[in-house]
Amino acid sequence: MPQQFSLPATTVPDPREAPALRWGILGTGWIAERFVAALLAATDQRVVAVGSRSAGSGKAFAAEHCPEARAHPSYEDLVADPDVDIVYVATPHNAHLPHAELAMRAGKHVLIEKPIAINAGQARRIAAIAAETGVYCAEAMWSFFLPKFDVIRQVLAAGVLGELRSFIADFGEHFDDDHRILRQDLAGGPMLDLGTYPVSLALSVLGVPDDVVARGTAAPSGVNGQVGMILRHGADRQSVVHTSLFSTTPTGAIIGGTDAVLTIPGVFYRPGSFRVDFHDGRAPLEYVEEPYGYHGLAYEAAETARRIVAGEVSTPVRPLRDSIDTLATMDEARRQIGAAFDEEK
Ligand SMILES: NC(=O)c1ccc[n+]([C@@H]2O[C@H](COP(=O)([O-])OP(=O)(O)OC[C@H]3O[C@@H](n4cnc5c(N)ncnc54)[C@H](OP(=O)(O)O)[C@@H]3O)[C@@H](O)[C@H]2O)c1
Missing domain, CATH: 3.40.50.720 (NAD(P)-binding Rossmann-like Domain)
Incomplete structure (x- = not known):
């Protein structure tokens, strides 16, 4: 059983x-x-x-x-x-x-x-x-500071999905021409505003990638407009991530394991629900939460206050090492698609 x-x-x-x-x-x-x-x-x-x-x-x-x-x-x-x-x-x-x-x-x-x-x-x-x-x-x-992601971390740590093998996520949002995301002088393109969410989650679930493949297309303003990335995390794990400033996409995320799949419907990075479906037909697990939006920012502030009052200089929820690894992954993707920022030229 x-x-x-x-x-x-x-x-x-x-x-x-x-x-x-x-x-x-x-x-x-x-x-x-x-x-x-x-x-x-x-x-x-x-x-x-x-x-x-x-x-x-x-x-x-x-x-x-x-x-x-x-x-x-x-x-x-x-x-x-x-x-x-x-x-x-x-x-x-x-x-x-x-x-x-x-x-x-x-x-x-x-x-x-x-x-x-x-x-x-x-x-x-x-x-x-x-x-x-x-x-x-x-x-x-x-x-990462939201209760939803704390529960997801517990599910993954307990091995409920079996061996983790795959991560798939998108984050696309349509922006009007006057938004700063279209501006080269403000480090525009979808990667830093949007792509950082699925890439951060990919690394948090499957680890730092040892190989990155990226292809992108430009926006009319000259910044990158969309990019697809394949990340390989060791011999048997892989992520596929897409981000775009042209279209609003479902922005869901899927974590696939050998025993079950965890689906976070869009918009995955905000408060909301998720479910776990088992391959052997067991009843799914469902986390049900009203998507209460940006009041969720309260959690990162509360964690910050707790750490500072305890005399700590960082949080295990988002260590600086993880922020650096996420950016290094996106740097390699941008290098491959030729999307350098002004500060890098
Ligand atoms: N956590 C999230 O969900 C979330 C959502 C959106 C954005 N963000 C992040 O928050 C940061 C700000 O994004 P935002 O959408 O709030 O941007 P925004 O609306 O353009 O606001 C940025 C603010 O920065 C100040 N600023 C300083 N130098 C500036 C410059 N050269 N050009 C324009 N503004 C300048 C301005 O405030 P003053 O006029 O007061 O100086 C401006 O109001 C970004 O890094 C973005 O990735 C996070």
């Missing part, structure tokens, strides 16, 4: 139970708005300051989203604010390294939006500065 298994409960605590830190928000764009909303709605974290390139946009952001926060007219002023414990870096990808460095050298802990940098070299530099300054530093790869 095959062993029976039922889904474990999540081990992720309620974000409200985390000790409160005083957050400073660096950059007041699309994701900063959602991060602040999640903190205020679903945690006891405090947003005490925002920093912007201009006094006007910082004030307007604070007035609309976090009226109790001080608005600083520059990022330098924000990181110098003695009331700020931790800086959330929410600027475009190619500004993450300089802005994270600015905050860390001012003695602030940092949570840096994904991708942590544009390439592995920059990510290693961030890791080196974190080690030098002794502050907490992690990539805000929010999916």
Whole structure:
């Protein structure tokens, strides 16, 4: 008789139970708005300051989203604010390294939006500065902090799928021509905004690949428009990942094993449901969760607060090593399709 298994409960605590830190928000764009909303709605974290390139946009952001926060007219002023414990870096990808460095050298802990940098070299530099300054530093790869992915990790660790052999995922989203993802000067293309989710998950499930094959096509603005990647993780495991800025695709993920397949329907990287179907006809396992969207950002903030108050400088949920390995994989794919960023030319 095959062993029976039922889904474990999540081990992720309620974000409200985390000790409160005083957050400073660096950059007041699309994701900063959602991060602040999640903190205020679903945690006891405090947003005490925002920093912007201009006094006007910082004030307007604070007035609309976090009226109790001080608005600083520059990022330098924000990181110098003695009331700020931790800086959330929410600027475009190619500004993450300089802005994270600015905050860390001012003695602030940092949570840096994904991708942590544009390439592995920059990510290693961030890791080196974190080690030098002794502050907490992690990539805000929010999916991995969600209860759903904690349960998935437990399922995989228990061997429920048998030997893991394959991972298949896509992430496509249609963007209008004026979005920053189309801009070469802001490290555009789908890889860093979107592809980083399936590539991160592929590595977390099957390990660092020993071979990468990529083919891509360009967008009219000149940045990469879409790319398909095959990753080989040792002799018997393989991932297939597609990412595109042309079309909104289902954005599902499948983890295939010798005994069962785990399917995360789109949108896989957000809160939501998944299921495990067994090859021997056993009843499937179903994880049912309302897809509550960006309030899920509360979990990464809560984990950050717990680690910092415990005196730790990283989180096992998203170690810097994993952020570097993800970028190294994407670097190799971009090398093969000739999609270099301005900073790399
Ligand atoms: N976790 C997620 O689900 C998620 C979702 C979307 C984006 N992100 C990540 O978050 C980062 C920001 O993305 P976003 O969509 O929020 O971008 P966005 O809306 O363009 O906002 C970026 C902000 O950065 C600041 N900034 C600094 N230098 C800039 C420059 N040269 N050009 C434009 N803005 C500049 C601006 O704030 P000030 O005017 O205040 O200085 C701007 O509002 C990206 O790395 C992205 O990958 C994560």
